[in-house]
Amino acid sequence: MTRYKQTLLALVLSLFCGEVMAQNNTNSPYTRYGYGHLAxxxxxxxxxxxxxxxxLRDGTQVNFANPASYTAVDSLTFIFDGAVSLQNTNFSDGTLxxxxxxxxxxYITMQFRLARWCGxxxxxxxxxxxxxxxGEYREDTENSSNSSSVIYSGEGGLHQAYVGLGFKIFKNLSVGANISYLWGDIARTSYLTFPSDANKFPYQKTLDAVWKSYKLDFGVQYTQTWGKKNALTFGAVFSPKHDLGGKTSISEAVGNSTTGAxxxxxxxxxxxxxxxxxxxGLAYVYDKRLTVGADFLLQEWNKVSYMNNADAFCSRMRIGIGAEYIPNLIGRSYFxxxxxxxxxxxxxxxYKIEGERAAKEFGVSAGFGLPIPRTRSVLSVTAQYAKTHGSKVTFVDENTLRLVVGVTFNERWFFKRKVD
Known part of the structure; x- marks a missing residue:
């Protein structure tokens, strides 16, 4: 009965995630550029x-960032994993x-084993x-009737539906690949008005871009163990560059519903x-209780084209470090x-603005993986603080507090039940 209740909760989470995905998930001015904020x-x-x-190689958690990790799941386990976030962001340009x-x-994912050597x-x-x-106000001090106001707005994003396989080549070596269907749309609008001159009609321009394409991700993991309690895993991922198939349309309107357009x-x-x-990345595990890891990522955005502009972006770099600790695997205490x-x-x-890198970002996080009583499932709660600092005084700074809530349904489905 417990398994059916958890499955029902998983389906509810799926529907909830589908609704949230349709919303605007950011208010950042930096998402005016390119594909927006990268998840x-x-x-x-x-x-x-x-x-x-x-x-990371954790048989109780889906690690879709490296498909080679899929071989870590055991033969009896089915994993259903999903998460949503709530966030509060303060924006400042030094004045406002x-x-x-x-x-x-x-995300919402699932994972299981197909064979002893394949997940x-x-x-x-x-x-x-x-x-x-x-918004932006452009004042003409010589002729106030030429002063104008512009409002910029945009919404949308790209999504991935993926399927991946991981293969164990040798005891300590695994490789894997994800293939994703990549789709989405972004609409950007600029609305120009002349507040001081009623004889000048407002002007609106909207650019709509729609994409349907694919994405490939490859991964490898090698684990070296020594003694009974030590393991070190090296992981690497690779995604090739490719063009996106898309359709772009531009709509313009002069006037409004009152004056006629x-x-x-x-x-x-x-x-x-x-x-x-x-x-x-590297991940060191001691006694299956302490995990310490570090990652490095480089994306060559400076070598791709966007809206026929081959110099639209800068390269992207990210460095992360982290740790996880479990006090006692066989202890009687819940904590x-x-x-x-x-x-x-x-x-x-x-992001690139005025020919240079627009910002840098750093953040810290802390969280808990809370076991759900009488199950193998886990409720994860994470608090994150992130700061985006503009490279110029006039660029926006962002301070974000984010709460991430995830549920991992980890159940033993693939075994034969004995009936007396």
Whole structure:
């Protein structure tokens, strides 16, 4: 009966995640550029550990950041894993301050073993999010009737539905691959008005881009053990660069519903791409209770085209470190089985404004993996603080507090029951 209740909860979580994914998950002005904010590719334990994932091999958690990890799941286990986030962000440009609250779909995945040497995972994860609304007043001191106001707004994002396989080549060596269907759309609008001259009609321009493509991710993990309690895993991931198939349309309107408006629309030919990505990490495990890891990621966004612009982005770099500790695997106390997690990261985002890198970012995180009584499932709760610092005084600084709640349903489904 417990298993059916957990399965029902998993289905409810799936529906909830689907609803949240349709919302704007950010209010960052930086998402005005490119594909917006790039989602972290990590499960709930990874998020609490500063995003560390490439070297992690945990048979009780889906690690879709490195498909080679799928071989860690045992033959009797079916894992269903999902998470959502709640966040509060303060924005400041040195003069003005603003606050925004958002909810965010993080991921929903499942994993199981196909054979002794093969594990499989599939799921739905976000790739990027766009959501912003900002204004600008352009004053003409010589002729006030030429002063204008512009409002910029945008929404949308890209999503991934993936299926992946991990293969154990040797006892300590595994490889894997994910293939994803990548789709989404982004709409960006600029609305120009002339507050001091009623004879000048407002002007609105909207750019809509729609993508349907694929994404490939490859991974490898090698584990070296010594003694009975020590294990060190090296992990690496690779994603090739490729062009995105997409459709772009531009709509323009002069006037409004009061004065009457003239509308025009046309399709535009534009090139888009996603970059070559390389990541590597180490994870050390002591006595199956202490895990310490570090990751490095490099994405060559500076070598892809966006809206026919081959110089639209900077390269992206990310470094993360983290740890997880379990006091006692066989202790009787509930808190002896709680997973305590800490992490930190430093990142250089891919945004480029006025020909230079727009910002840098760093963050810290802490969380718990709380066992659900009388089950093998875990409730993960993580608190994150992230700061995005603009490279110029006039650029926006962002301070974000985020709460991530994840549930991992870990059940023994694949075994024969004995009936007396």
């Amino acid at each position: 972290d590719q990590g499960s709930s334990n990874s998020k609490a550990m500063g995003g560390v994932a490439y070297g 301050k603003q606050n925004a609250k958002n909810s965010s779909f993080d 499989m995972s599939l799921g739905l994860i976000p790739f990027s999010n766009v959501g912003y609304s900002m 003239t509308y025009t629309s046309r399709d535009s030919v534009a090139t888009y791409g996603i970059p070559l990505s390389i990541g590597a 002896a089985h709680v997973k305590y997690r800490l992490g930190a990261y430093y990142s250089l985002p891919y």
